[in-house]
Amino acid sequence: MNTELIGSIAQIVLMVVLAYPLGKYIAKVYKGEKTCLDFLAPVERWIFKICGINPNEEMSWKSFLKALLTINLFWFFWGMILLWTQQYLPLNPDGNGGQSSHLSFNTCISFMVNCNLQHYSGESGLTYFTQLFVIMLFQFITAATGMAALAGIFKAMAAKTTNTIGNFWNLLLKSCTRILLPMSLIVGFILIIEGTPMGFDGKMKLTTLEGNEQLISQGPAAAVIPIKQLGTNGGGYFGVNSSHPLENPTYLTNMVECWSILILPMAMVFALGFYLKRKKLSYTIFGVMLFAYLASVGINTYYETKGNPMISQMGIDQGAGAMEGKETRLGPAATALWSCTTTVTSNGSVNGMHDSTMPLSGMMEMLNMQINTWFGGVGVGFMNYYAFLIIAVFISGLMVGRTPEFLGKKVEAREMKVATIVALTHPFVILIGTAVACYYWVYNPAFVEAEGGWLNNPGFHGLSEMLYEYTSSSANNGSGFEGLGDNTWFWNFTTGLALIISRYLPIVGQVAIAGLLAQKKFIPESAGTLKTDTVTFAVMTFSVIFIVAALSFFPALTLGPIAEYFSIYM
Amino acid sequence: MISNLFKSFKLTIAFCILFSVSYIFILWLFAQVASPNKGNADVVELNGRIVGAANVGQQFTKDIYFWGRPSHAGDGYDASSSSGSNKGPSNEEHLADVQARIDTFLVYHPYLKREQVPAEMVTASASGLDPDISPKAAYIQVQRVAQARGISPDKVMALVNAHVEGPLLGIFGPEKVNVLKLNVALEKLETKE
Numbered sequence: 125m126n127t128e129l130i131g132s133i134a135q136i137v138l139m140v141v142l143a144y145p146l147g148k149y150i151a152k153v154y155k156g157e158k159t160c161l162d163f164l165a166p167v168e169r170w171i172f173k174i175c176g177i178n179p180n181e182e183m184s185w186k187s188f189l190k191a192l193l194t195i196n197l198f199w200f201f202w203g204m205i206l207l208w209t210q211q212y213l214p215l216n217p218d219g220n221g222g223q224s225s226h227l228s229f230n231t232c233i234s235f236m237v238n239c240n241l242q243h244y245s246g247e248s249g250l251t252y253f254t255q256l257f258v259i260m261l262f263q264f265i266t267a268a269t270g271m272a273a274l275a276g277i278f279k280a281m282a283a284k285t286t287n288t289i290g291n292f293w294n295l296l297l298k299s300c301t302r303i304l305l306p307m308s309l310i311v312g313f314i315l316i317i318e319g320t321p322m323g324f325d326g327k328m329k330l331t332t333l334e335g336n337e338q339l340i341s342q343g344p345a346a347a348v349i350p351i352k353q354l355g356t357n358g359g360g361y362f363g364v365n366s367s368h369p370l371e372n373p374t375y376l377t378n379m380v381e382c383w384s385i386l387i388l389p390m391a392m393v394f395a396l397g398f399y400l401k402r403k404k405l406s407y408t409i410f411g412v413m414l415f416a417y418l419a420s421v422g423i424n425t426y427y428e429t430k431g432n433p434m435i436s437q438m439g440i441d442q443g444a445g446a447m448e449g450k451e452t453r454l455g456p457a458a459t460a461l462w463s464c465t466t467t468v469t470s471n472g473s474v475n476g477m478h479d480s481t482m483p484l485s486g487m488m489e490m491l492n493m494q495i496n497t498w499f500g501g502v503g504v505g506f507m508n509y510y511a512f513l514i515i516a517v518f519i520s521g522l523m524v525g526r527t528p529e530f531l532g533k534k535v536e537a538r539e540m541k542v543a544t545i546v547a548l549t550h551p552f553v554i555l556i557g558t559a560v561a562c563y564y565w566v567y568n569p570a571f572v573e574a575e576g577g578w579l580n581n582p583g584f585h586g587l588s589e590m591l592y593e594y595t596s597s598s599a600n601n602g603s604g605f606e607g608l609g610d611n612t613w614f615w616n617f618t619t620g621l622a623l624i625i626s627r628y629l630p631i632v633g634q635v636a637i638a639g640l641l642a643q644k645k646f647i648p649e650s651a652g653t654l655k656t657d658t659v660t661f662a663v664m665t666f667s668v669i670f671i672v673a674a675l676s677f678f679p680a681l682t683l684g685p686i687a688e689y690f691s692i693y694m
Numbered sequence: 695m696i697s698n699l700f701k702s703f704k705l706t707i708a709f710c711i712l713f714s715v716s717y718i719f720i721l722w723l724f725a726q727v728a729s730p731n732k733g734n735a736d737v738v739e740l741n742g743r744i745v746g747a748a749n750v751g752q753q754f755t756k757d758i759y760f761w762g763r764p765s766h767a768g769d770g771y772d773a774s775s776s777s778g779s780n781k782g783p784s785n786e787e788h789l790a791d792v793q794a795r796i797d798t799f800l801v802y803h804p805y806l807k808r809e810q811v812p813a814e815m816v817t818a819s820a821s822g823l824d825p826d827i828s829p830k831a832a833y834i835q836v837q838r839v840a841q842a843r844g845i846s847p848d849k850v851m852a853l854v855n856a857h858v859e860g861p862l863l864g865i866f867g868p869e870k871v872n873v874l875k876l877n878v879a880l881e882k883l884e885t886k887e
Contacts, residue, residue: 127861127869128868130865131861131862131867171705171708171712174704175701175704175705176704177701191698191701195702195705198703199702199706245775245776245777247774256718257710257714260714261706261709261710261713264709265706293705309717309721312721312724316728317728317729321725321729321733321734321735322721323722323725323732323734324722325734327774328734328735328747330737330744332745332752333745333746333759333874333877333878333881334755334756336753338752340747340774341773341774342734344718346725347717347722362776362821363776364776367819368776369750369751369821370735370749370750373749375861375862375866375868379866432783434784434789435792435817438792438793438796438808440812440816441809441812441813441830442812443812443813443830444814444828444830444868446813446817447763447814447819448792449780449817449818449820451820451826452763452826452827452868453825453826454868458867476778476820477778477779477780479781479782480780480781480782480783480820481783482783483783581780581782581784581785582785583784584784585782588782607781607782688782691784692784
């Protein structure tokens with residue numbers, strides 16, 4: 125077996141093995157039990173005191189959501205103002221300019237919703253100040269927002285009957301200080317030792333061996349990258365994200381970064397089991413997610429290591445695999461693994477160009493985001509799965525003639541309506557968005573031309589570029605078929621809207637379901653209860669997700685990647 | 695709402711102190727001690743002059759040097775605007791580019807057969823700044839470089855072999871050769887003689 129495959133397997137094993145103890149630790153943090161980081165408690169108390177927050181005040185799901193939405197609104201204005209005025213602010217040794225109004229709108233929204241879609245290039249679109257006080261700050265706090273929301277849901281699920289789901293501020297801060305900050309420091313140390321820059325000097329100017337001048341962008345990259353991965357943010361420090369040799373200098377940094385993407389989403393599933401004391405439930409959920417993840421890793425690894433058949437026809441040696449848009453030190457297997465890791469979560473960082481991956485790899489990348497429930501973003505990923513669990517409970521309850529119950533609570537019409545709306549928003553936003561873009565492309569070519577022509581590839585692949593962009597926005601992923609010329613009025617605004625809808629509607633809906641269920645009377649388990657921690661139910665949930673989420677997209681996928689597949693493989 | 699807004703404001707400031715200041719300071723301090731070049735990109739020197747960043751590829755076109763991969767960053771290896779080609783696998787224009795690159799490569803390496811040309815030498819890297827090539831891609835260039843420099847191919851081959859970096863811990867990931875380091879070693883070889 126070759127070393128590239130062994131590297132991929134090692135990464136997956138490290139994720140799964142370490143996610144278990146981390147999940148145990150996270151459950152302890154959210155329950156307020158003793159942990160090894162309790163020496164941070166005075167700092168937290170001090171912050172709460174200054175901010176006038178009582179961390180022990182219990183909140184109803186409504187006031188929990190109000191606090192969550194208010195601080196997000198505040199962050200929106202914070203980000204907009206700093207991005208607009210960045211050229212007047214300090215820490216700008218390269219003299220980069222401000223962002224246009226529609227670009228700063230898109231950037232601000234995209235980082236606020238934990239998506240990190242980037243319509244600018246990191247080297248020239250931001251200053252060191254905005255990298256640290258907008259981008260990196262948001263990468264910490266928006267990830268913490270998702271985790272806090274999930275911690276609220278845990279509390280609601282664990283309680284027998286309750287009107288409160290914990291304190292949002294408390295969960296938000298603890299997610300930062302106890303989980304994200306210490307892990308980011310460790311990853312940061314490794315990156316720095318391996319050669320990722322962490323300084324405040326401007327571009328390095330040098331004369332190359334052949335006598336040309338080369339300007340090398342650098343800066344505090346090693347601070348942004350750890351949290352970009354751990355918080356499933358994905359917004360790269362440099363334009364080409366983790367394929368940049370300074371952002372990801374060695375195979376070791378690649379392993380660490382890829383591990384960082386999936387470790388927290390995986391740990392969250394185990395945390396659920398420890399928190400609810402229902403380990404078997406978390407194992408079945410983990411099993412479904414891992415199965416789907418491994419399937420897509422298998423497909424992508426196969427196609428990327430096999431190479432592009434159109435290039436094979438030219439009679440050259442493609443033994444190394446499809447190398448267009450990939451890096452030598454990482455190799456196609458590592459890029460295939462990363463492309464699935466980043467799309468099953470809502471991370472969106474890349475270590476190779478997705479636009480240049482093989483048609484079916486591109487399809488799996490899209491499908492992972494379209495389904496959007498396999499591990500998912502920190503916190504919010506499991507919440508998406510939660511909505512589908514509710515639907516699966518309801519459907520299987522009807523199929524076997526039992527009252528649909530989940531964890532001792534009856535699932536009724538109100539929760540079902542919310543869950544269905546949440547589940548359908550995602551395909552709605554993606555397909556309508558793509559349809560509008562296609563309409564403009566076909567019927568208003570003058571408009572598209574004035575915006576720079578949008579597409580970088582003709583034919584089926586061009587459609588994939590547009591479909592991918594809305595998929596990535598709606599999944600709050602942020603990766604792209606980057607050939608798309610997307611820093612334009614049309615794309616900045618429409619994807620900005622998609623981002624807002626698909627972040628806040630599901631969060632509100634899922635917390636509401638949990639809150640509504642928590643208020644209901646607890647029914648002890650009996651012989652008539654539908655068991656939700658069995659393999660049968662796991663298969664059932666998988667089928668519901670596959671039918672509802674995946675099949676809505678197949679017509680669109682047929683016209684894009686599947687058509688492209690047949691055009692080059694037949 | 696108003697009270698929540700005040701809390702939001704104060705908490706955001708606290709987060710700034712925690713992350714944008716303290717966290718950054720710790721990492722910066724660590725970089726001053728533990729990073730290869732005090733927090734800046736690691737550099738390679740030749741005769742006391744900095745000739746490049748170790749991890750950032752640069753353009754090589756002369757016959758006396760080993761060549762790196764095709765690049766789409768700016769006009770080629772522009773390290774202030776990294777970029778891949780983002781061309782899809784079925785893109786005709788892209789396939790024509792690859793074809794042209796193969797033909798050019800064969801012109802400069804007339805001793806090669808078509809099936810010996812590795813795909814990575816005719817396809818663009820993701821960042822446009824790929825500092826490495828595979829050992830295979832280095833071996834096939836040995837004859838050209840040796841001829842251009844008028845030294846024995848065996849010597850150049852030995853140099854390439856010395857610069858092959860194995861997988862991580864011997865088992866994880868691909869083998870590679872850093873093009874800049876190899877070329878600098880070539881220069882040093884000449885000055886020694």
